[in-house]
Amino acid sequence: MRRSTEIEDMPGLLQDALGKGHRPVEVVRLRGGTRKGVYRVLVDGSRAASVIVYSWSDAENFWPAGREHASTDPFAPASGLSLFLTAQRTLSSLGVRAPEVLLVDDTQRRHPADVAVVEDIDGGTLEALLETDPTRAAAVVNELAGMLDVMHHHHSGRHGGVDVLRRGGTASGGSCEQRVFDGALRDVKEAARRDERIERAADALTDRLHELAGRVTPRTEYGLIHGELGPDHVLIDADGHPVLIDIEGLKYFDIEWEHVFLQIRFGEHYTAFSRRGLDQQRLDLYRLAMRLSLVTGPLRLLDGDFPHREGMQWIAEHNLKEALALLGRDVGR
Template sequence: MRKLVEIEDLSGLVRDVLGSACRVVGVDRLRGGSKKGVYRVRVDGTPMASVIVYSWAEEENFWPGRNDTDAEDPFAPASGLAPFLAARRSLENLGARTPRVLLADDSRHRYPADLAVVEDISAGTLEALFASDPARAAAVLDELAATVDVMHRHLAPEYGRVDLLERGGTAKGVSCEQLVLDRALRDLDEASGRDRRIAAADGRLRERLHGSSALVTPRAAYGLVHGELGPDHVLVDADGHAVLIDIEGLMHFDVEWEHAFLEIRFGEFYPVLARPGLDPRRLDLYRLAMRLSLVAGPLRLLDGDFPDRAFMHGIAEHNLKEALALLP
């Protein structure tokens, strides 16, 4: 039985941040976190009505088996205070808005895990705004597109997670495209073992991956990519500005990898984010690889006790159909 955060766990911590007059009146675990716990802490006695606490406790990681956080592997699960802070520094230096950090603590004195207390951007997500206020969402999307442009134009001569490159490290692999191919083949193996429809198309999917990869030519500069930039990972603050969250996987990589994800997650709104000059051969490989990742990953998560099972199964099912639709 997992022990997740309760109100008494955070009362002293939040009082340290907001002052002795602060009283915690409620703690809610927010939906969707699979590698860290995200908690809204409601308070009295302070100008702030609430704060957000990130907890990177082991109990908060719902991924079974592959919990390796090797920073040298761009595709290893990115989790922890160090990659969060490194990503935040990189984004803030480029003018990209992220939640303001009120406390970052890896001492384990206040709480037995790395944690951060950040401002609560409680106006909601861009995803919700698309439905509730399309005109306001359009303005936020325009701002997000400008932010993504700045990130993607921020080039580095090496690929890898920003916390690794910041320390002078070198990422694994010989190229982005080879890393993507290797990961896609692993995802295909996993998905084939879990679903007969993928298994029946395994040979054709494998041939398509190898064929697309063979057409990609070398590259020597890599943009800054979020890695999971969906409209659910963009909050909207009270002034209508886009605020990026779930940033731990920030890395320098082929921007086509990001665009393959943006196409999927933004759907009909993607044209605002689309840009000329992307490598069509990389996109061809990365689109299929991304679909396979979004099949294998959710199915792997469902091997454990992730609570929102219907939602995760729906992601796998949708992307399975889309992966098969990419076959000739």
């Protein structure tokens, strides 16, 4: 049975992060985390009414064992305190807002797992704001687009996770386009074992991936991308500014990968992010590969005991239909 973080785990953390006299009043696990626990802790004391605690406990990782990844793989599971800290420091150095870090501990003396205490950005998500106040949300989206311009124009001659590159490593898997292509081929095989519609279209999907990959020309400069930037991964601070979360996957990569994800997740609001000069051949390959990834990933997660199953089932089904639509295929059962 999985053990979530409880209120008795918190007193030492809070006193070290905020000072003596602060104690936890309530601990609430926030929905959505698949690799780490995210908790809002209500605090009795003078400095803060609440903080967020990230816990990288094995019990908080809902992904079942499966495909092995080298640690240098740009798409290796992005989870861990070191990845978070490197990403947070990298973004902060560029003036891109991420939650302020109040305390980190990898000794497991205060807490049974690697842990970070960060500020609580309690203005809600951009996803919610787009629904409730589109006018205010438009200003946040425009500011977010400017933040991404800063990131995407922060170039590196090497691609890979920021933590890997910081340690002098090199990304495995070949070029960006080769890694995406190889991953998409694996996704086709894996999804075909789980859904007969993908199984029926597997040859056509494979042929299409080969065709699209053959059109992409080499590149030697890469931008900094979040890697999974949907409106649910953007919080609004007290002054109405966007704050990036779930940043552990920060990497130097083809910015077209980010733009495809933005197109999918922001829909009609993507126009604020649209930029000239994107490589159409990469966009075409990455669009199909992204859809396949968003089928296989949720289906793998559903092999385990992830609790919020309906949402994952919807993501897999929606993207399966979109992937097949890119082939002009019937998406019925």
